[in-house]
Amino acid sequence: MEEKRCRRCGLLTVAGCTDTQRAALPYVLDPDPMDAVGELQATVAGRRTWTLHSSGAVHLRTAAVILTRPAGTPRQTVHADHACTGRGAR
Ligand SMILES: [Zn+2]
Numbered sequence: 001m002e003e004k005r006c007r008r009c010g011l012l013t014v015a016g017c018t019d020t021q022r023a024a025l026p027y028v029l030d031p032d033p034m035d036a037v038g039e040l041q042a043t044v045a046g047r048r049t050w051t052l053h054s055s056g057a058v059h060l061r062t063a064a065v066i067l068t069r070p071a072g073t074p075r076q077t078v079h080a081d082h083a084c085t086g087r088g089a090r
Pocket of ligand 1: 006007008009010011082083084085086
């Protein structure tokens with residue numbers, strides 16, 4: 001996981017690849033943590049959401065995880081896929 005500027009819009013993102021034995025999923029996330037309302041809005045918009053754990057681990061959030069560990073749970077933050085507008089602060 002590293003902070004990286006988006007090549008299209010220039011905004012700071014959190015990028016990396018999950019480290020699991022089942023599948024390695026690449027991700028590019030907006031860096032600002034979201035609350036439960038923000039996660040709902042992101043999900044309705046078709047963006048995936050991810051948990052960033054204080055350990056540095058990153059996991060894709062499933063419906064079951066969203067229900068049992070809502071955004072705002074201690075020791076983790078929730079972030080959505082980067083919503084690139086193609087224009088931003090350069
Ligand atoms: Zn972008």
